[in-house]
Amino acid sequence: MWLNEQQVIPSAIRAYRKALVRSTPHHVVIDGLFAQAQLDQVAHVLRQDQQWKTQKHSYSALYVNNATWQETPDTERFVQRDLWDRTGHPADNPESAIAQEFLSFLRGNEFMSLLSRIFDVQITDINVAKPEINTNYFRLSASDFVNQHADDSPGREVCMLLYLNQDWQSDSGGELVFMGKDDKTVTIAPLYNRCVLFDPSSPGSEHWVKAVNGETAGDYRYNLTSWYWSE
Numbered sequence: 001m002w003l004n005e006q007q008v009i010p011s012a013i014r015a016y017r018k019a020l021v022r023s024t025p026h027h028v029v030i031d032g033l034f035a036q037a038q039l040d041q042v043a044h045v046l047r048q049d050q051q052w053k054t055q056k057h058s059y060s061a062l063y064v065n066n067a068t069w070q071e072t073p074d075t076e077r078f079v080q081r082d083l084w085d086r087t088g089h090p091a092d093n094p095e096s097a098i099a100q101e102f103l104s105f106l107r108g109n110e111f112m113s114l115l116s117r118i119f120d121v122q123i124t125d126i127n128v129a130k131p132e133i134n135t136n137y138f139r140l141s142a143s144d145f146v147n148q149h150a151d152d153s154p155g156r157e158v159c160m161l162l163y164l165n166q167d168w169q170s171d172s173g174g175e176l177v178f179m180g181k182d183d184k185t186v187t188i189a190p191l192y193n194r195c196v197l198f199d200p201s202s203p204g205s206e207h208w209v210k211a212v213n214g215e216t217a218g219d220y221r222y223n224l225t226s227w228y229w230s231e
């Protein structure tokens, strides 16, 4: 029961589809898509300091080591954030199972068929070599960043972002910004249980994350990123 059933009735799905095709970039924001009580348990696990590993990407190379990073100019720095390592000692931490179960749910038939209906395309993992590596939790501190990029890739139909920040304040920063068109950017606050679905090949879908304000945001900004393909 990961989904909030009222949010996936046929009329709701029709409304998501309409919002998606009418917007630039093609995106829809769905608040409260997931069952709150279960998401609370996931958020609780993520707030623990275990299983987080820093990743640094430059525009020319992913997973840059510290020595190379020091030589990478600011303008070439693309991502600095922490990734939740699902293989990180779950035996030591039985609570982390729920966070893993949610990642699995998001790659299962029920959820992918919901995405198929919203995007009107058959989403499937049959041609995805390692599906699980495409669904991850991340956290950003005030010194971390996700700079401007596109997430398009052949056959990739859907990007999903889900925010897991309880008590996020209006001045906490960390908004997602889409390039949009004609200088009309689209700014979305990373509120708890807010899901953003977008078509990474649609015009204006380049995006970035505004800096997190360490003073009002508390420790970290938490999100989940998940990518999906058609055949």
Ligand SMILES: O=C(O)CCC(=O)C(=O)O
Pocket: 146, 151, 161, 175, 176, 207, 208, 209, 223, 225
């Ligand atoms: O955290 C966000 O709002 C965006 C993350 C992102 O762009 C990505 O993971 O590709």
Ligand SMILES: [Fe+2]
Pocket: 149, 150, 151, 207
């Ligand atoms: Fe992205």
